[in-house]
Amino acid sequence: MSKIKTFHVGGIHPDKFKISSEAAISDAPLPQTAVIPVRQHIGAPAKILVKKGDFVKVGSLIADADGIISADVHSSVSGEVIKVEDGETSGGYFEKMITIRVEGDEWEESIDRNPEINREITLSSEEIINIIRQSGVVGMGGAGFPTPVKVDVPEGKKVDCLIINGIECEPYLTADDRLMQECAEQIVIGAKILNKALGIQKAIIAVDENKQKAIENLRKITRSYVGVNVEVCDTKYPQGAEKQLIAAVTGREVPPGCLPIDVNCVVQNAGTAFAVYEAVQKKKPLFERIVTVSGDGIENPMNLRVRIGTPASDLIKLCRPKSDIGKIIFGGPMMGTAVINADAPITKTTSGVLLMEEKSVFVPEEGACIRCATCVNVCPQGLEPYAIAEFTRNGEYQEAKKIHVLDCIECGCCSYSCPARISLLDYCKLAKYEIRKKK
Amino acid sequence: MLKVSTAPHVYSKTDTVSIMRDVIIALIPAGIAAVLFFGIDALITIVTAVAGCVAMEYIACKMSKIKPTTGDLTAVITGLLLAYNLPCNMPVWMTLVGCFAAIVIAKFSFGGLGKNLFNPALVGRVFLFVSFPVQMTTWLKPQFLDFMMADAVSSPTTLGILKHAPEKTAALEIPSYLDMFTGNIGGSLGEVSALALLLGLVWLLYRKVISWHIPFYYVATFFMLNAAFWLYTDDFGYEPITQLLSGGLFLGAFFMATDYTTTPMSINGKIIFAIGCAILTFVIRHYGAYPEGVSFAILIMNAFVPLIDKTVRPRIFGTGRK
Numbered sequence: 001m002s003k004i005k006t007f008h009v010g011g012i013h014p015d016k017f018k019i020s021s022e023a024a025i026s027d028a029p030l031p032q033t034a035v036i037p038v039r040q041h042i043g044a045p046a047k048i049l050v051k052k053g054d055f056v057k058v059g060s061l062i063a064d065a066d067g068i069i070s071a072d073v074h075s076s077v078s079g080e081v082i083k084v085e086d087g088e089t090s091g092g093y094f095e096k097m098i099t100i101r102v103e104g105d106e107w108e109e110s111i112d113r114n115p116e117i118n119r120e121i122t123l124s125s126e127e128i129i130n131i132i133r134q135s136g137v138v139g140m141g142g143a144g145f146p147t148p149v150k151v152d153v154p155e156g157k158k159v160d161c162l163i164i165n166g167i168e169c170e171p172y173l174t175a176d177d178r179l180m181q182e183c184a185e186q187i188v189i190g191a192k193i194l195n196k197a198l199g200i201q202k203a204i205i206a207v208d209e210n211k212q213k214a215i216e217n218l219r220k221i222t223r224s225y226v227g228v229n230v231e232v233c234d235t236k237y238p239q240g241a242e243k244q245l246i247a248a249v250t251g252r253e254v255p256p257g258c259l260p261i262d263v264n265c266v267v268q269n270a271g272t273a274f275a276v277y278e279a280v281q282k283k284k285p286l287f288e289r290i291v292t293v294s295g296d297g298i299e300n301p302m303n304l305r306v307r308i309g310t311p312a313s314d315l316i317k318l319c320r321p322k323s324d325i326g327k328i329i330f331g332g333p334m335m336g337t338a339v340i341n342a343d344a345p346i347t348k349t350t351s352g353v354l355l356m357e358e359k360s361v362f363v364p365e366e367g368a369c370i371r372c373a374t375c376v377n378v379c380p381q382g383l384e385p386y387a388i389a390e391f392t393r394n395g396e397y398q399e400a401k402k403i404h405v406l407d408c409i410e411c412g413c414c415s416y417s418c419p420a421r422i423s424l425l426d427y428c429k430l431a432k433y434e435i436r437k438k439k
Numbered sequence: 440m441l442k443v444s445t446a447p448h449v450y451s452k453t454d455t456v457s458i459m460r461d462v463i464i465a466l467i468p469a470g471i472a473a474v475l476f477f478g479i480d481a482l483i484t485i486v487t488a489v490a491g492c493v494a495m496e497y498i499a500c501k502m503s504k505i506k507p508t509t510g511d512l513t514a515v516i517t518g519l520l521l522a523y524n525l526p527c528n529m530p531v532w533m534t535l536v537g538c539f540a541a542i543v544i545a546k547f548s549f550g551g552l553g554k555n556l557f558n559p560a561l562v563g564r565v566f567l568f569v570s571f572p573v574q575m576t577t578w579l580k581p582q583f584l585d586f587m588m589a590d591a592v593s594s595p596t597t598l599g600i601l602k603h604a605p606e607k608t609a610a611l612e613i614p615s616y617l618d619m620f621t622g623n624i625g626g627s628l629g630e631v632s633a634l635a636l637l638l639g640l641v642w643l644l645y646r647k648v649i650s651w652h653i654p655f656y657y658v659a660t661f662f663m664l665n666a667a668f669w670l671y672t673d674d675f676g677y678e679p680i681t682q683l684l685s686g687g688l689f690l691g692a693f694f695m696a697t698d699y700t701t702t703p704m705s706i707n708g709k710i711i712f713a714i715g716c717a718i719l720t721f722v723i724r725h726y727g728a729y730p731e732g733v734s735f736a737i738l739i740m741n742a743f744v745p746l747i748d749k750t751v752r753p754r755i756f757g758t759g760r761k
Contacts, residue, residue, distance in 0.1 A: 009756055014449055092443075171449060243756065255757040327442050338443040354448075361442050362450050367511070368553040370455055373704040377650075381756040384704065387748075404755050412447035419454045420553075426445050 004209055006234035007244040010380040012413045014171050014237055014334065016210060020294045020301035021174045025182055027305045028291075028318065030102050034077045034309030035087055036062065037095045040347040041144040043069030045096060054081045059108035059285050062098055065133070071146045072136035073098075076287035076307035078106040090312070090330040090344040091337050097345070100309070111284045117185055118281040121193055128197040128280055135279035136286045136348075140271035141165060141240065142331060144349040147272055151197045157261050159198050163249055164191050166207040166214065166270040167233055167240035170332025173352045175290040176270045178303040180207065180214035183274055185221045190273030191228050193280050198266060201227045205270070206249050210235040237334060238411040242267045244380050256407045271351075291346055293319040295329070297355030306346050312353045313342040326358035334412045364421035375414040375424055381407045385414035389427035397438070400431040408432060459512035461646045465639035466519045466694065472622045472632035476581035477527035478588040481628050487531050489518030491538030499547040508552055517541050520560035523629020523690060524734070525567070526578050528591075533571055540566035557741045558701045561734045568734075578625035594625040597685035602730035607676040619684035630687040640693045649697045652706055653713040657692035658683065660717035668725075676725065688720065691733035701741045708744075708751040715740045 039045035046063035056062055056075040063073040079102045087097035107113065123131070133148040153159050164187065168176045180187060191203040205222070207215050209232050222228045233239050233248050243254045245267060252263040260267050268276075271289065278284040287308050294301040299320035306315065312330070329336040330350055346353075375385035383404055391400040405428055414424035473481040496514035500507040508514075521537050541563030549555040568575045580594035595603075597613050604611050614624045622632025629636075643649045662679050669677035682688070696702065696716050703712050716736045723732025 009754075012451070014451070247756075253757040256755060258757070325441065327444075327448065329448055333446075333448040335446050336448065337446070338441075338448060340441050340443055342441075356448065361448075363442070363444070364450065367455055368508075368551065370458075370513075370553045370699045371702075371704060372458065372699040374453075376704050376753055377706075379753075382753045383755070384752065386704065403752070407755060407757075410446075416447045416449065417451045417453070419451075419458055421450070421454065423445065425447070429445075 004232050004234050005248040006236055006239065007247040007380060009382050010378045010413060011236045011238065011244075012378050012416055013235075014416065016235070017171045017294075018174055018177070018210070019172070020292050020303055021177055023174075023178070023302050025178050025290055025303045025305055028307070028310060028315055030077060030105060030307065031310040031314050032102055033082070034075075034100045034102060034307060035311065035345040036073060036076065036098045036100065036309035037087070037089060037345060037347060038063040038073055038098065039095050040073065040308070040349060041071040041138040041146055043067070043071070043146060046070055046073045048084055048096060048098065050081050050084070050098060052081055052084060055079070056081060056100060057106045057108050059111050059287060061285075065146075069146060069149060071138050072134060072285070074136055074285040074287045075100060076309050077102045079103040088341050088344060090339045090341070090347070090350070092340065112282040117189070119189060121189070121196055121280075123280065125197050125199055128193055131280050131283075132197070132276055135275075135284070137272065137275045137279055138286070138348050139269055140275060140289060140348060140351070141269035142335065142349050142351060147268065147276065150266055150268070151194055153198060153261065158264050159200055159261065159266050160202065160264045161250060161266075162191065162194055162198060162200060162203040163245060163265060163267045164203060164205040164270055164273050165240055165242070165245055165267050166205050166211070166218075167245060168211070169208060169235070169237040169240040170334050170336075170352075172294045172354050173292045173332050174294070175292045175303055175351050177211050177214055179274055179290050180211065180270055181217055184214070184217040186277040187270050187273045188218065188221050188225050188228055189281065190275075190277035192225060193276055194266075194268060194273065195227065203228045204231050204249055205229070206231045206233050206245055208233050208235045208239055238380055238409070238413065241380065241409050241411055243409065256404060286348055289346070289348060289350070291315065291350055292352040294352065295354035295356050296360050297322045297325045297357045308348060309345045311343040311345055312339075315346070315353055316342060316355065321355055322357060324358040325355050326361035327356040329354040329356065334416065335410065364423060366422050367420035369420055369422060372419060374417045374419065378413040378417045380411060380413065381409055383408060385424035385428060388431055389422060389424050392427040392431045397431050397434040401435050405431045406435065455511050458648055459516060461643065461648045462516050462694075463512065463519065465642040465648070466516070466523070466629070468635035468638040469523060469629040469632060469690070470519065472635040473523070473527070473628040476583055476622055476631060477579065477628060478582060478586040480527040480579070480588055483531065484525055484527060484529050484534055484628060485519065485522040487534045488522035488525070488538060489515055491535045492518035492521065492542050495538050495542035499543055503547065505551075511552065513552055514542060517546070517559045517563075520629070520694060521563045524560060524564040524627050524687065526575065527628055528577065528579055529574060533567060533574060536570070537563035537567045553700050555700055556744070557738055558695050558698050561695060561738050564734055565738065580625055581623050581631065583623060596626045596730065597624060597681060598724065598730035601676050601681075607674055611675070613681060616680060616684065619681070624685070626685070627687060627690075630690040633684050633689050636689040636693055643693070643697070650706070650709070652709045653697045653702065654692045656710050656713035657696055657717050658688065660714045661688065661720055664717065664721045682724070686724070686731045687733040691716070691720075691737055696737050696740075701744060703744055703747040703751065705748070705751050705753045708747040711747055711751060712740050712744065715743065
């Protein structure tokens with residue numbers, strides 16, 4: 001057993017609440033209508049290819065990537081397109097969405113539906129990147145950065161290490177945990193495929209130490225895959241943040257304003273590695289994902305395989321919500337978004353739907369800063385949130401920039417820990433927004 | 440009704456009040472020691488100072504038309520610390536003057552909680568020290584378990600003996616290490632018992648209210664300076680253990696140099712602050728006009744805090760390392 005690794009600046013230990021870690025992944029029923037946003041990723045919205053009245057199958061391309069930083073979108077259901085118009089996303093923004101009335105479950109013939117694991121990697125690097133692009137794979141940890149862009153190493157850059165991010169440091173979420181328990185081999189093959197695309201031999205699967213079953217499974221399987229190793233990381237938040245994960249696993253620190261590739265690393269989420277496996281080995285585009293439905297407002301927490309575009313309310317009903325729900329969160333409780341619209345669709349980046357009981361919704365009331373320095377101690381980026389907040393309050397965004405507010409990764413450790421309940425992260429986000437607006 | 444808010448949606452259980460409660464708990468052993476050694480006088484002074492500070496805070500809030508902040512318990516801590524810095528036989532009205540200086544002058548005129556530049560309790564103490572020098576330097580000999588302090592006689596502090604002795608040798612009549620450690624010596628209420636203060640320190644560290652840096656660097660630097668001078672000059676005035684256990688060093692290093700508001704934010708800043716306090720304490724005790732220098736040292740270093748915070752910043756992730 002190698003040593004447990006971690007990052008060494010800041011971090012917190014929120015209560016884990018992994019109440020759904022024993023719930024095996026089950027299929028969510030098909031929705032009656034699927035609402036599929038054409039932007040589920042960072043970058044430009046995809047160009048819509050279908051119109052009202054068209055019939056589509058599961059896996060049909062319905063929107064085409066518009067430029068490099070964009071991603072294809074595929075239908076997750078079969079049926080008739082009944083609407084192509086603006087709809088409300090989980091974040092409350094309006095985006096173009098394609099609404100499909102579900103009829104049957106007819107898949108594109110090209111998709112290999114045989115459950116047997118396909119271990120043979122026959123394609124070349126370019127072919128792999130192409131298939132990943134055509135399958136609409138994006139980072140599934142939350143940010144949704146188009147995966148083909150990440151594995152297509154630009155001229156002059158060198159990659160020597162692929163890190164598969166199996167850290168799920170957000171409380172409640174267990175989607176990646178279950179996937180690693182049940183589909184460990186596919187993830188490992190996904191890592192090998194990504195290795196081939198990057199032209200390197202080495203991959204590290206990083207898992208936090210509270211996922212012993214996943215670690216065991218992965219260790220068993222990686223024995224027969226040369227170059228893929230499992231590293232156990234400390235259960236600490238935000239261990240799963242890209243920069244903190246690279247620091248933990250390799251000891252390298254990504255400098256301000258730089259990308260992982262600048263320290264010769266590429267990080268992909270475990271869910272993304274699985275999607276890559278399915279795309280390349282099974283010709284299956286990204287149209288479903290694992291979603292944890294949990295929280296103290298849920299009677300029956302579950303991990304569900306959900307078609308993209310399924311309204312969250314369908315999943316909530318399935319998991320028996322309690323009567324007094326105060327908050328619905330898409331994602332984890334540290335970085336997720338509270339929604340007002342429970343019918344908002346599940347997208348490629350929705351890792352969880354959490355329900356909080358009315359009584360456990362805490363509304364922070366801002367007190368005076370007592371200069372306890374907790375925010376400084378917990379910030380994994382070495383920032384001074386208290387000082388940033390002070391500058392932001394005074395509108396001095398350029399001063400905030402001088403003390404590196406742009407390096408904030410928005411993990412929320414500062415707001416979580418502040419004993420005066422100052423929403424430090426909000427001040428940081430506001431400063432970043434104002435600085436970027438000025439450019 | 441669904442609520443929406445920005446992330447995060449969960450919060451740590453630690454808040455301002457729980458922190459202050461922990462500090463109060465940490466101060467209790469020293470209070471008990473004070474009452475054991477100085478009886479009812481100590482109790483009266485402590486109660487007066489706490490009640491006085493809370494009342495001043497309430498009045499100050501009312502007068503500045505803000506919601507009373509007495510519930511955050513910080514005034515209780517200021518009151519306790521002020522009392523611990525006073526001789527047991529302070530007249531009640533003088534203690535109240537100290538409360539006024541601490542809360543109204545040092546805290547509220549700077550803007551209240553979190554805005555004060557100087558440690559309120561120490562401002563209160565120094566205010567009294569310059570206003571009533573006689574009362575502030577008259578110490579009673581402790582009467583262990585004699586609650587009414589029936590036969591109290593005055594006695595100088597260890598540092599006072601050392602300061603005014605023409606010849607500093609081990610032959611001077613200073614208390615034993617054991618008396619100094621347990622608190623059976625003359626001095627301010629809360630400073631006498633090193634044992635009680637150490638218990639409080641353990642609690643603060645265990646509850647992660649403070650980091651170990653300031654107490655450690657303050658005490659260690661001060662010890663080493665004295666040890667070096669003692670070995671070099673053979674002057675008993677520098678004898679490091681006596682220096683550590685007498686006066687307000689532990690009280691200052693554990694409870695006042697660690698006050699959040701008036702100390703630096705970064706770890707390196709805290710270390711600089713602590714070393715500065717130690718050097719100033721050393722200089723004032725040995726070369727200044729007063730036998731004791733902890734209050735002045737901390738107050739002087741308080742003034743440097745904004746400068747330290749501006750210049751000594753934490754390392755930004757991804758910079759400044761190989």
